[in-house]
Every structure is written in structure tokens, then in C-alpha cells.
Amino acid sequence: MNNDVVVIGAGPAGMAAAIQASSLGLKALVLDEQPAPGGQRFRAIEQRYRRLRAAGKGLPASEQKGLDLIRRFRESDTRFVDQASVWDISPGGRQISYLHHGRSFTIPANAVVAAPGAYERPVPLEGWHLPGVMSAGAAQTMLKMSGHPVKGRIVLLGCGPLLLLTARQLSNAGANVVGLLQTTGPADFLRATPYLPAALRSATLLKQGLQLLTQTPLVPKVFSLTQASIIGADHVEGVNYRSRGGSGFIECDAVLLHFGVIPNTQLSRLAGVAHDWNEQQECWQPVVDAWQETSAENLMVAGDGGGILGDEAAEMSGRLSILRIAHRLGRISDQSLSKLAAPLQRGLKRLAAARALIDTIFHTPETMLIPSGDTVVCRCEEVTAAEIAAANASGASGLRHLKVQTRVGMGPCRAQMCSMAAMAMITPGIRCGQRPPPPATVRAPIRPLTIGQLAEADVEI
Ligand SMILES: Cc1cc2nc3c(=O)[nH]c(=O)nc-3n(C[C@H](O)[C@H](O)[C@H](O)COP(=O)(O)OP(=O)(O)OC[C@H]3O[C@@H](n4cnc5c(N)ncnc54)[C@H](O)[C@@H]3O)c2cc1C
Structure with a gap:
């Protein structure tokens, strides 16, 4: 095993984690399915910079910080594999499988920082x-x-x-x-x-x-x-x-x-770590401690994938998770850990405090949150709200039961597009503190994979 840590995602959280790892002498492998680092916030920013420069213009200051982050990431001692789609993570995160240029690779991991970001609700x-x-x-x-x-x-x-x-x-x-x-x-x-x-x-x-x-x-x-x-x-x-x-x-x-956006929990759910319902943001998210560590040791979730706080917080949480890993590996002392972590943990608290204001202002009304009638809820399997309501009335009380009865969530998007709405439909008091049923089970592969690719997988033990 050549890596001290495998980072999934090269957005602000993953890049900051890799830069921090490199600065502490840890070997980091970063996997991202996009062709370039940047994540959602700084997507294709190098390309945009080149386009603007050719036209004699510059990037706005708010974007320049992304370009600087990418430059520091590229200059760090990190192995970055772009166009690498992670399709499986074992329970607890000790093994990762990804697809790269049509070939599947399975690698062991001592420590993982999953930073898969968010997706739109x-x-x-x-x-x-x-x-x-x-x-x-x-x-x-x-x-x-x-x-x-x-x-x-x-x-x-x-x-x-x-x-x-x-x-x-x-x-x-x-x-x-x-x-x-x-x-x-x-x-x-x-x-x-x-x-x-x-x-x-x-x-x-x-x-x-x-x-x-x-x-x-x-x-x-x-x-x-x-x-x-x-x-x-x-x-x-x-x-x-x-x-x-x-x-x-x-x-x-x-x-x-x-x-709004909600955490992408496919990887953390696949890894089987504990999740909790975030009432304020109305979404499931992995339970993490002050170091972004999940219920599985050395499996961290950083950035928006661990809770929606934006790009600045994503960088802080990425760095924090590496500090914890480096400390466990004996690369930093107790004293250095506290000194380096304190401003990051304070920063995260400050940004989290602002979140309640944003979440209250930008709020989906219940009239739109809960679909009804002929509205198609599951676009993959063309299941309507009326069909889900009928299944619920006949006793299907959880997402698994709904799946079996209506095929909601059985399509290629792996329930990413319909499960939140289906969950809201079967949780009448969702706006009054009622906890919805657990999210649907995630199974590998979370990205399309052929039997041939699976059969010819390169497996490193
Ligand atoms: C569609 C969208 C657009 C946004 N646009 C903006 C914006 O313009 N300005 C702004 O301030 N904020 C924006 N945000 C919010 C932004 O996501 C956060 O502020 C910040 O980027 C979070 O950083 P992150 O590192 O946690 O995640 P991200 O930046 O989302 O990075 C996650 C990375 O993980 C990779 N990844 C995910 N799953 C896998 C997998 N299975 N295998 C391999 N790689 C994987 C993705 O390709 C991505 O590069 C946007 C969010 C979304 C969902």
C-alpha cells in the first residue's frame, strides 16, 4: 500500500485535504471523476482563466482564490487521478473501487477522506x-x-x-x-x-x-x-x-x-457509517466529530458531503480531517494538533452559525416539497405521486416497502432524484419535528459498470 490517505473528490475540501497532507509529509492519492480539479464551485476554472486571458481579461477576485487553490494542489506532492469514478467503498472504508478510462481498480486504504460534495435537492x-x-x-x-x-x-x-x-x-x-x-x-x-x-x-x-x-x-x-x-x-x-x-x-x-443543495451521501451510506437527520436543512448527513471522522475509524467525510456549509468551510474541514490522520500516524504532536486545528474549528463554528439564517430565508414551502396527483416523482421508473400515496395508504411505510410495491428508486439514478420527495410524502409531520424513515439502502456500483470491467478488475490487496 503506497498511500497514507485516499481522498475522494478534488473540490475545495479534497484539494485542501491533499495540500495539508502533503505539507505534513503524508502520501495522498486523490480520485475525482471530473477531468480537472475544482469541484462544483471552481469547476473548469483553469479553462475559464485561459479563455479570459486570451481575451485580455482576468478572473474576478472571488474566482482567483479557486485558481490559487488549484495551483497549490497541483504543486503539492499529491498523486491526482482525474476521470476516476469511485463506484464502491467497503464497509468502514478500507477498500475503494474506481473506474478509470474503462478499467476498474480496487485499492486498499488505511485512511480515507471522502469529499464528494453536494447535489441539488x-x-x-x-x-x-x-x-x-x-x-x-x-x-x-x-x-x-x-x-x-x-x-x-x-x-x-x-x-x-x-x-x-x-x-x-x-x-x-x-x-x-x-x-x-x-x-x-x-x-x-x-x-x-x-x-x-x-x-x-x-x-x-x-x-x-x-x-x-x-x-x-x-x-x-x-x-x-x-x-x-x-x-x-x-x-x-x-x-x-x-x-x-x-x-x-x-x-x-x-x-x-x-x-438548495443537500449532501451527497452515496459513499458514506455505502460505507455503512452512522447518519442523522438534519432538521434545519431537511436532509440526511453522516454523523461526524470535530475532526470530520465518521463512526468508522479513519474514515472522514469533509466538505458539503458531511453537511452543507459552503466552500470556505469545505477547505477547513478537509484540513481538519488530515490533521487527525497525521496525528494518529505520529506525524504531528498533540501540541501541533491543537495549535493547527483551533482556528479551523473556530472558523467552522462561525460559518455554521450563519447557516440557520440562510436555511430559513431559502425554504421550500410544504406545498411544493410534497408532490401530489399525476406528478412524476421517480423519473427513471415513471412512478407518480398518486401511486406512492396509494402504496403508502395500503401499508408501505418505509422506502424499501415503497420500492417493492411501486419500483420508486429502482432506476439508474439510484434513488438520488426521488427518494427525498418519496420520504417527505410518507412522513406527514416532517415539518413538525417528525423524523423520516431511514434513507434507502445504497448498493454498489454507484456508477455504471459493465460485467467485463468487473471481471477484468485490477485488485490490489
Ligand atoms: C451544482 C452545484 C453548483 C454549485 N455552484 C456553486 C457556485 O457557483 N458558487 C458557490 O459558492 N458554491 C457553489 N456550489 C456549492 C459548492 O458545492 C460548495 O460551496 C463547495 O464546492 C463544496 O466543496 P466540496 O469540496 O465539499 O464539494 P465539491 O466542490 O462538490 O467537490 C466534490 C468533488 O467530488 C467528486 N466526486 C463526487 N462523487 C465522486 C465519485 N463517486 N467518484 C469520484 N469523484 C467524485 C466530484 O466530481 C467533485 O469534483 C454548488 C453546488 C452544486 C451542487
């Missing part, structure tokens, strides 16, 4: 399966990778900082944004005021939030959205909506949905 709306509907994050990824925005008349719908950011980025790139429909309204700001004092400790975060709220594109806006359905025969033709201020219809060719 899927909220099934009527018509969300129509061509022309995509997530705001996917539209943003397309813009980051190609420099081109989505074509046609665009409506952005939902809530969260990323919705506002994408609206601004698309608009700046010349996209035809014709509407911004937000669930957020004055009542949400009012409900969030008790959290303002704690958030004031994160002045930069607050400033960024204010900029997002005040620098939205000059397009028709709807606030306090309570219901929406996407209309079209074989492609999006428009959105019908209802809000506290009335109802209406906007004609469009594309709808970009976004309702």
Missing part, C-alpha cells in the same frame, strides 16, 4: 420531466464548461443562493432570462431575523448574500411562490404559478429548477 413539480427542464446547477455547469448559456427564453424557479447566482451569471452571459420565480418572500426574512446576530459573525458571507439578493437581473420576479406546474406537450412551453401575491403564466422554452 430534487423537488418534483408537475411537468419537471419535460425536455427543456433542467437544474440551475446543470445550466451553470454548462456555462462554466463551454462559456455558453442555455438557449431560448429561460425561467428560473425555486430558492437558494445558487438560484440567484445562476440567474445573474446567465444574464451576464447574454441569456434571455424572462422570469425569476422564488419561494422566498417577506415572511421568510421575518422568520430569519432571530438568526441575524449569529450570522453577523460571518461578515463576508453576509456581504455575499446581500449582493446576491440585491444584484439579481432586471427581469420579472415573483416572490412567495407556493405552487408551480410546467406546461408543454413534448417540450416546455411555459410555467403556471401561484404565489401569495396571485397567480400567472410565463411563456418560456427552458425552466431551471433549484431548491
Whole structure:
């Protein structure tokens, strides 16, 4: 075994972990399925930098820090394997399997930092399966990778900082944004005021939030959205909506949905570590201690995969997990551990304190969180909300029972897109402190893999 630590994910958390490992003389192997490091926040940033430089321009300061992080990561003594999709992790994390250029490799791991990030909370709306509907994050990824925005008349719908950011980025790139429909309204700001004092400790975060709220594109806006359905025969033709201020219809060719982000727990669930329900963020997340260590020794989860706190916190948590591993390996003393960790742990506390404000302002209303009628909940298996409700009424009380009765969650997305909505449907008191049933079991492979690739796998013991 050549590595002291295997890091999964080269976003801010994974890169910071690798840089920290290298600075302490640990050998780190970093695996990421993308062609370049950066993660969601700094995706394709090196490419963008080269494009802008060729046009005689520079990156904005907020992006420059990502470029600097990637440079430090590339210059560190880290082995980085790009386009490496991790498809399995053994219980407790001592073995990792990944696919790289069509070949499968299984490697042992003494210590693991899983930093797989987050994904957008899927909220099934009527018509969300129509061509022309995509997530705001996917539209943003397309813009980051190609420099081109989505074509046609665009409506952005939902809530969260990323919705506002994408609206601004698309608009700046010349996209035809014709509407911004937000669930957020004055009542949400009012409900969030008790959290303002704690958030004031994160002045930069607050400033960024204010900029997002005040620098939205000059397009028709709807606030306090309570219901929406996407209309079209074989492609999006428009959105019908209802809000506290009335109802209406906007004609469009594309709808970009976004309702915040939730941790990507596929790997941590596959590794069998303990998870807990985060009531504030309405999602499952792995239970981690002050070092990001899960219930399995030397298996850390850093960054948004361990709880949504953003890129700055992701870097801090990545570094903390390595400090713990380095201390166990005898590379740093008790004293150095405390000295290096203290500012990181303080920073994480400060950022976590600001989170309650953000989560309260950007809140999905119950009318949209819980789908009904003919709304397709599971797009892979085409299972509707009515079918799930009927199965639940006939006694299917957990996700496993629902799966067996309706095939919800049995498709290629491995329940990533439907399980949150199905769970909300069968947990009537989810907004009143009622804990939902445990999430669906995750089984390998979590990425598509052929029998041939499995048979020819390179296994290192
Ligand atoms: C779609 C989307 C867009 C976002 N855009 C922004 C933005 O513009 N600005 C902003 O401030 N914040 C944005 N965020 C929030 C951002 O994710 C966090 O602030 C921050 O990037 C979290 O860092 P991380 O390292 O935890 O995860 P990420 O940056 O998400 O990095 C996770 C990495 O893990 C890799 N990975 C995941 N699973 C596997 C696997 N099985 N095998 C191999 N590799 C794997 C991914 O390819 C990715 O590179 C976005 C979030 C999402 C979901």
C-alpha cells in the first residue's frame, strides 16, 4: 500500500485535504471523476482563466482564490487521478473501487477522506420531466464548461443562493432570462431575523448574500411562490404559478429548477457509517466529530458531503480531517494538533452559525416539497405521486416497502432524484419535528459498470 490517505473528490475540501497532507509529509492519492480539479464551485476554472486571458481579461477576485487553490494542489506532492469514478467503498472504508478510462481498480486504504460534495435537492413539480427542464446547477455547469448559456427564453424557479447566482451569471452571459420565480418572500426574512446576530459573525458571507439578493437581473420576479406546474406537450412551453401575491403564466422554452443543495451521501451510506437527520436543512448527513471522522475509524467525510456549509468551510474541514490522520500516524504532536486545528474549528463554528439564517430565508414551502396527483416523482421508473400515496395508504411505510410495491428508486439514478420527495410524502409531520424513515439502502456500483470491467478488475490487496 503506497498511500497514507485516499481522498475522494478534488473540490475545495479534497484539494485542501491533499495540500495539508502533503505539507505534513503524508502520501495522498486523490480520485475525482471530473477531468480537472475544482469541484462544483471552481469547476473548469483553469479553462475559464485561459479563455479570459486570451481575451485580455482576468478572473474576478472571488474566482482567483479557486485558481490559487488549484495551483497549490497541483504543486503539492499529491498523486491526482482525474476521470476516476469511485463506484464502491467497503464497509468502514478500507477498500475503494474506481473506474478509470474503462478499467476498474480496487485499492486498499488505511485512511480515507471522502469529499464528494453536494447535489441539488430534487423537488418534483408537475411537468419537471419535460425536455427543456433542467437544474440551475446543470445550466451553470454548462456555462462554466463551454462559456455558453442555455438557449431560448429561460425561467428560473425555486430558492437558494445558487438560484440567484445562476440567474445573474446567465444574464451576464447574454441569456434571455424572462422570469425569476422564488419561494422566498417577506415572511421568510421575518422568520430569519432571530438568526441575524449569529450570522453577523460571518461578515463576508453576509456581504455575499446581500449582493446576491440585491444584484439579481432586471427581469420579472415573483416572490412567495407556493405552487408551480410546467406546461408543454413534448417540450416546455411555459410555467403556471401561484404565489401569495396571485397567480400567472410565463411563456418560456427552458425552466431551471433549484431548491438548495443537500449532501451527497452515496459513499458514506455505502460505507455503512452512522447518519442523522438534519432538521434545519431537511436532509440526511453522516454523523461526524470535530475532526470530520465518521463512526468508522479513519474514515472522514469533509466538505458539503458531511453537511452543507459552503466552500470556505469545505477547505477547513478537509484540513481538519488530515490533521487527525497525521496525528494518529505520529506525524504531528498533540501540541501541533491543537495549535493547527483551533482556528479551523473556530472558523467552522462561525460559518455554521450563519447557516440557520440562510436555511430559513431559502425554504421550500410544504406545498411544493410534497408532490401530489399525476406528478412524476421517480423519473427513471415513471412512478407518480398518486401511486406512492396509494402504496403508502395500503401499508408501505418505509422506502424499501415503497420500492417493492411501486419500483420508486429502482432506476439508474439510484434513488438520488426521488427518494427525498418519496420520504417527505410518507412522513406527514416532517415539518413538525417528525423524523423520516431511514434513507434507502445504497448498493454498489454507484456508477455504471459493465460485467467485463468487473471481471477484468485490477485488485490490489
Ligand atoms: C451544482 C452545484 C453548483 C454549485 N455552484 C456553486 C457556485 O457557483 N458558487 C458557490 O459558492 N458554491 C457553489 N456550489 C456549492 C459548492 O458545492 C460548495 O460551496 C463547495 O464546492 C463544496 O466543496 P466540496 O469540496 O465539499 O464539494 P465539491 O466542490 O462538490 O467537490 C466534490 C468533488 O467530488 C467528486 N466526486 C463526487 N462523487 C465522486 C465519485 N463517486 N467518484 C469520484 N469523484 C467524485 C466530484 O466530481 C467533485 O469534483 C454548488 C453546488 C452544486 C451542487
